Amino acid sequence: MDMIAPLAKTGLISEAMNLWLAVPIGFVFGLGLYYAGFTDSRRIARAFYLKDVGVPVVMFSAIVTGMLGLWALSLIGFIDTSKMFYLPTFLVPMAVGGFLFGIGMAVGGFCPGTAAASVATGRIDAMIFVVGFLIGSILFGDLFPIWGDFYNSDYRGVFRLDELLGLDIGVVVLILTVAAIGGSLLMRAGQHYFWPQPDADVDALRARLKVQIPLVAVALVVAAVMALFPTESFIKPAPAGWFVIQKHAAAPETPEAVTAPSGDAPAEAAPAPAPAPAPARHPRGGSEGC
Numbered sequence: 001m002d003m004i005a006p007l008a009k010t011g012l013i014s015e016a017m018n019l020w021l022a023v024p025i026g027f028v029f030g031l032g033l034y035y036a037g038f039t040d041s042r043r044i045a046r047a048f049y050l051k052d053v054g055v056p057v058v059m060f061s062a063i064v065t066g067m068l069g070l071w072a073l074s075l076i077g078f079i080d081t082s083k084m085f086y087l088p089t090f091l092v093p094m095a096v097g098g099f100l101f102g103i104g105m106a107v108g109g110f111c112p113g114t115a116a117a118s119v120a121t122g123r124i125d126a127m128i129f130v131v132g133f134l135i136g137s138i139l140f141g142d143l144f145p146i147w148g149d150f151y152n153s154d155y156r157g158v159f160r161l162d163e164l165l166g167l168d169i170g171v172v173v174l175i176l177t178v179a180a181i182g183g184s185l186l187m188r189a190g191q192h193y194f195w196p197q198p199d200a201d202v203d204a205l206r207a208r209l210k211v212q213i214p215l216v217a218v219a220l221v222v223a224a225v226m227a228l229f230p231t232e233s234f235i236k237p238a239p240a241g242w243f244v245i246q247k248h249a250a251a252p253e254t255p256e257a258v259t260a261p262s263g264d265a266p267a268e269a270a271p272a273p274a275p276a277p278a279p280a281r282h283p284r285g286g287s288e289g290c
Helices: 015-020 022-035 043-045 053-075 090-110 112-119 124-142 144-151 161-165 168-196 199-226
Strands: 155-157
Touching: 015 022, 015 043, 022 112, 043 053, 043 090, 043 124, 053 168, 053 199, 090 124, 090 144, 112 124, 112 168, 161 168
Parallel strands: none
Antiparallel strands: none
């Protein structure tokens, strides 16, 4: 099969059309956030107390669905992974940022994406949250010289879990699928242990499980099949690392002057090669946050 996606990178659609497609996709995404309960700050906050784990369970299911879809389409040759953007890793800054992000989400009950969707429903708390993170973003940019070095520190390049663990992508996909399912079950058990529900709520949960169990089984089967394929079946070699902040290469050694044999006139020293251009540093892109 000929590579079809990413559509803009393969030339099937223009960059302008790619931007316009964000409008209906964003509308559908916002609708999904609304029906999943992500536009209710109280429900998001309750997840941190294991009082209502529906939000993290939905997040786990979205991660597994996206992961299986991406690598399955790559496996059959629909997506050219060499044309995808891979967010580089700045390990310590990302860990600190994730910790602060989690505190903000627990206190405010939103992340930027869910807050924007909630504003569309007319919620005042979401409007206040949006004003707050806009002010914070402006301050972060204005004071960037203070923490800019830390922001760009501990650069690890672009690497995936399969590279970190030394496993094939398909095996990692299976492990993450099992971990997501296991984590969802543990959170459900914790919710029922700490916050027992009335019988009516338990009956409603059982009705949902009748629909969810077949979907979970399908996800496990797909992940198990993908685990049979080597990494080379999923990843196409990238012709250039345009999507990566390149690591600084060591400076090339300057060759010593060429000496002439004894008795002859000394030969001129070989000209030193031009220094290698500094690697381009592209700004961090991609979807940071949610």
